[in-house]
Amino acid sequence: MALEVFHKDETLQMRRKLIGQSCRLFFSRDPVKIVRARGQYLYDENGMQYLDCISNVQHVGHCHPSLTQAAAAQMDLLNSNTRFLHDNIVLYADRLAATLPKKLCVFYFVNSGSEANDLALRLARQYTRHHDVVVLDHAYHGHLISLIDISPYKFRKLEGQKEWAPLPDTYHGIYREDHPDPGQAYADTVKSLIDEAHKKGCKISSFFAESLPSVGGQIIFPTGYCKRVAEYVREAGGVYVADEIQTGFGRVGSHFWAFQLQGEDFCPDIVTMGKPIGNGHPIACVATTEEIAAAFTANGVEYFNTFGGNPVSCAIGLAVLDVIEKEDLRGNAVRVGGHLKQLLLQLQTKHPLIGDVRGVGLFIGMELVKDRASRKPATEEAAHLVRRLKEERIVMSTDGPWDSVIKFKPPMCFSIEDAERVCTCIDQILRGCYTSSPSSIPAVSAGLQGSISRNT
Amino acid sequence: MALEVFHKDETLQMRRKLIGQSCRLFFSRDPVKIVRARGQYLYDENGMQYLDCISNVQHVGHCHPSLTQAAAAQMDLLNSNTRFLHDNIVLYADRLAATLPKKLCVFYFVNSGSEANDLALRLARQYTRHHDVVVLDHAYHGHLISLIDISPYKFRKLEGQKEWAPLPDTYHGIYREDHPDPGQAYADTVKSLIDEAHKKGCKISSFFAESLPSVGGQIIFPTGYCKRVAEYVREAGGVYVADEIQTGFGRVGSHFWAFQLQGEDFCPDIVTMGKPIGNGHPIACVATTEEIAAAFTANGVEYFNTFGGNPVSCAIGLAVLDVIEKEDLRGNAVRVGGHLKQLLLQLQTKHPLIGDVRGVGLFIGMELVKDRASRKPATEEAAHLVRRLKEERIVMSTDGPWDSVIKFKPPMCFSIEDAERVCTCIDQILRGCYTSSPSSIPAVSAGLQGSISRNT
Structure with missing residues (x-):
């Protein structure tokens, strides 16, 4: 590709004409x-x-030569879909499994973080037979219709009055750094929200949260928060969905997944992955337990994602994992x-x-x-x-x-x-x-x- | 990549263990x-x-060298997102615009046909301020939660009793090849469904149909069907969404888009594209009118799709168009x-x-x-x-x-x-x-x- 085809002014003019203006520029x-x-x-x-x-998204660096090579080699060999057997998808799932607690051992591959969260919601609802979702204020989980309700960050103005659990922000929030146990205190706000929801006849399918709320302002959860929330959510018959789309793949350094910062005694029921997973290639993933996957299988409906888990996407995903390790x-x-x-x-x-x-x-x-x-x-x-x-x-x-x-x-x-x-x-x-x-x-x-x- | 890492039996065993069993094999x-x-x-x-x-999906043939080359060249140069100005997205939108009626001149790029149909539904609802959708029986428009309701093909058993417009199948349907005007007759069934819906207080946002129903059994719409349906749907305040995910990009030979088989006096309000668009690379697109795009912009919410319309996806999309023409x-x-x-x-x-x-x-x-x-x-x-x-x-x-x-x-x-x-x-x-x-x-x-x- 030529570096530039149009003068910048012309690119801008064409963009204004041809691309929906809801797609904004930095x-x-x-x-x-x-x-x-x-x-x-x-x-x-x-x-x-x-x-x-x-x-x-360009997690291991822009235009890493290893990824270009892996993509081109696999593109030259085969790109197909998951209805054919192929080694890349099982190799890749196996590698991802090695980064996660043992319980998270079944994988679904999709094309974007939004698709991953949408599927996570389907899994949670199918498994629990409950519908409602608890989310944090200022959360963002994607652009799909199903995710608008659970993304107050962007869609608050569209959706009118709903209730969200307070963001456990110890700098601005209701409990601050001087609180003796903000983890417990913020978890209790989730419990209260669940109790209120039950009074209205709602049934909780899931709690969705980024493991470190990102658009919420780069928030670090207080110690113990996730474990206590998971207990409350499971008591209500729901599951804990950790959205690792912004935070996974080693960004936090000490751990591969940001939810692991909460200690070894906390494990989500579903983890969604996106953005950095393919260094910009459209790939995403949902990891879950055997029980949740079995409930989804039991509905008798095939899940087919045309591009999800194809050999090229998985080759790139594998190459990303390699670079994270090697470098x-x-x-x-x-x-x-x-x-x-x-x-x-x-x-x-x-x-x-x-x-x-x-x-x-x-x-x-x-x-x-x-x-x-x-x-x-x-x-x-x-x-x-x-x-x-x-x-x-x-x-x-x-x-x-x-x-x-x-x-x-x-x-x-x-x-x-x-x-x-x-x-x-x-x-x-x-x-x-x-x-x-x-x-x-x-x-x-x-x-x-x-x-x-x-x-x- | 090696051609084979595991023996076939082992691949199968790993797949059964690691990949959700809702993902089926041929x-x-x-x-x-x-x-x-x-x-x-x-x-x-x-x-x-x-x-x-x-x-x-592998529209121009599996592993076409031109596409591998285009992908690798762009991957080596830049992959970013649509918040930065780039020529590929405008070049590509411009090339797609040249294949479509003039009225369909605003584009949104996404990662899958399902994402495209989900966005089409958002656009239709935002523009019309109506909610309900008319779809054909046996239709399939994607795997996302928003599309389950409009995909009776797979989800009939989950969703219980809803009503769909009869598939205009002149071999098996209620009006057959001996009917003097099956196009009009089948269009009238859509009109009846709309009238019934109105009686229940429903408001029609859109009619969704593949331009040639595919999972419905490779159906060819009778002459005049789409034009009449579009008239009825617009009278009800809705828009016509042509799902070209299976049928676009010249598959029908005589035309670039299958909806064009219905004559020059028929033009949808929204067209969704997927599968063949990137020959297996995850890319998809929604094309619509200036009016519908403007209504979507007017809600004041940014539409950002992390991978959608990135320079690599657009380079591959452009290369696919080139191969269709050159060969x-x-x-x-x-x-x-x-x-x-x-x-x-x-x-x-x-x-x-x-x-x-x-x-x-x-x-x-x-x-x-x-x-x-x-x-x-x-x-x-x-x-x-x-x-x-x-x-x-x-x-x-x-x-x-x-x-x-x-x-x-x-x-x-x-x-x-x-x-x-x-x-x-x-x-x-x-x-x-x-x-x-x-x-x-x-x-x-x-x-x-x-x-x-x-x-x-």
Whole structure:
């Protein structure tokens, strides 16, 4: 493919005409056209390099040669569907099984995280014979019709009044870091919601939650939360669905799955996987127990997913697992993520705007606040910081209920130097930024811009 | 990738353990392990060649080198998401637009036909502000929760009593080939269903139909049907959704889209595309009008599909369009499909078991009946024929409400010789098959088996 066919203006014009405008662009006022990428670096049509802090889908780095090779080799040999026997799907399921608790040993392959969550919902409902779902406030589980109800993050305005369990956010939530046992306290809010639901005649099929709520603002669950919630949900006849679409495949470093941060005595009933699983190739997966799978089989209806689990998708999935191991990307997440968090905590001591720094591995959030006493979200300042970082050729974005959390979810090959470069830039941008007006945030000095150019 | 990692028995054993048993295998008693493929030929682990009559997903032929090359080149350069500007998505949308009526000019890219139909349903509901959907009996529109209600083919047993519009099947249906205007008559059944729905307070958002019902039994709509249905549906405030997931991209030969068989005065409001679009790569698409897209944008919610419309998927989609054109696969569908249909019609004159032969291009159905007067479906005979064809190394399958329709949906590079080989085999297998007992169908003679071996 040529790097560029149309001039950027023409691409933008065609895009506005041909692609539904619900599909939005980053930096909509001045979108970026990216024509090539490698590792953690993106290049625009003029050859400008950007450091990518947000592409968690390109998990092992953009355009990893091992993946291209694995995909091309399998594409040249065979792509078919799961109605034919093939080794790749069983090899791949076996490899994934080795990363999970023994109980999660049956797999379904699909094409997207949304398809995975939709299937998880079907499995849960079929197994429990219950319909209703408990989800966290600000959650996002996908774009499909079935997931709109369980994704208040995007669809709150469409769906009117429903009730969601409070996000167990110990910085902004009802129980904070000074609470003696926020895990128990937040789990009890789920219990109360279930009790209320029962009074209305609802029957709980499942509790869905990301193992680390991502669009909710890079939240780390308090200790014990998941285990207690799972107990309450199972008492109600439901199952626990861990959405690992953003957080799986070693992003947290110390563990392969983020739910494992909650200890060995917690195991979900269903795990959904997506985004990083194929490094950008459309593949996703649902893992569950023999009992739940058996209940789904017992309905007598075939589950056929045309592309799901095909030999090419599985070859790519296998290659991703290989790269994570060979390049010790979990170790890198621990080292670089730890260093990045330390640097951000140092910045916090200098900049009152930084209210909170939280995260594990290469899943880190830095929350900006107007002042630390009120913890009022500094939404405009966060937007300004992202815009200014873009000028410094660093691609970053915000999340959380007030878009006040700067989120780091970079490709897992992110380096110590990358972490230092970002923090240096943030420091420079935030200097003099102790008033609440974003316009008062000064530009980075010419000297620093020069040093960034040399780094790229 | 190695051709085979495990012995076939071990693959099967692992598959039974690791993959949900709702995911079924072809020829479940003795499944086929396919390890490589090229064009219209599949090869098992022993190097045995099978002629593939059913893989419509591998539209331009299995493992086409142009597609592998396009995929690898783009994978090496960039894979990202639609929040960054890129030329491939607009190039691809522009190329698809050129195949469609002008009114269908806005595109959304997704990862599967099911995702496309789910989004089509969201678009229809958002635009019309109505909820209910009219679908045909025996229809299948996907595996997602939202599509279960509109897929009686698979989900009839789950969903209890609902009402569907009768399949406009002029061989088995309520109006047959001797009716003066079956198109109008069947369209009027949709009108009646809408009137009934209105009486119950339902509001029609859409009519969903495959442009040629496929799992319904390779049905060809009678002339005028779609145009009249569209009028009735629009009068009720709904939109017409043409599901081209099985039938698009030139399979019918004379036209690029099967709905175009209904004449230039018929245009759907939404078209969904899938299966052949990426020759097996997970990509799918929704095309619609500016008005419907604008209503969807107006709800203020971003539509973001993580993998949908990425540069690699679009590069593959573009390469598929190129191959269809360069290799004149539509011309091939006309020539080979026409010849195949003629051969099957000749067989019909010899074999009373063949009740009907219908189809266009390389979308052909041959319906087996116990006797031509009653048209009672010959289900066991059809299953037996498929099993015997497998022994002759021809992969075929059945469809239709009674699994009595032998369906041809081969890769579009299917040749005149392939068509002749299949028909020779069918002729041999059906010889002496004039009683209703499948066990009386004789084996193909050793001599013919020899000649088939030489052909392969």
